[in-house]
Amino acid sequence: NAGVTQTPKFQVLKTGQSMTLQCAQDMNHEYMSWYRQDPGMGLRLIHYSVGAGITDQGEVPNGYNVSRSTTEDFPLRLLSAAPSQTSVYFCASSNGQGWTEAFFGQGTRLTVV
C-alpha cells in the first residue's frame, strides 16, 4: 500500500497564482485533513473532511478551498497565492471512530515569491 500520497513535493509560485495540492490515500479512510506547518507554530488545521461530499473549516481556512468528491482524493486549492502561504503542507487520513490514528503524507513544501 502506498498510504497517503502528496504531490508535488516542492513548488514555487508567484504571488497571485493559483494551484492545487494533491492528496490521495489508498486505505479507504473516511477522514482526511490538510495541515500547514510553519517554524515554531506546529501543525495548524486548514480543512478537514469526514467523508465524500463533506468538508469543513479548520483553524486557518482563509485562502484555501477543498472538495471531496471521492473517498480517495482530497485536493487543496490555493486561490490566489500570497507569501504568507509559504509553508509545508501535510495531508492526513484516518479510519476509525474519529482521528484515532492519523496517517500523514510526506508533505509539500510551497514557496510563494
Added chain:
Amino acid sequence: SQKIEQNSEALNIQEGKTATLTCNYTNYSPAYLQWYRQDPGRGPVFLLLIRENEKEKRKERLKVTFDTTLKQSLFHITASQPADSATYLCALDDNNAGNMLTFGGGTRLMVKP
C-alpha cells in the same frame, strides 16, 4: 480559546536515560490524546493513543500517562537512544465528535551518545 502546550525548547539528554516530555491543554475535554514522532523533512508518524479512562499506556520503551484532572499527558522514552532524536507532537480531538485533530507545537528531543 482551546490551547495545547508543549515545551518549545529542545530537550537534550544522555543516551540510556529516560526522556520525559509534557503536553498540557486547556479548555478541552478530549476523549483521547495521541503522540506522534516527526523526523526532519517527513510527515508525523503515530506512536500511541491513550483514552480518557486510561491512566497509562505502554508500548515497548514508550509510556504515556493521561491526567484529565491536571489536563496533562506525560510521554516517557526509557533507555533512550540517539535514534530516538526527533520532534514529538501531542494531539487531541478538537471536539467530542472526533472530527478534528489538533496538535501541540512539538518538543525536539536530542539524545546524545
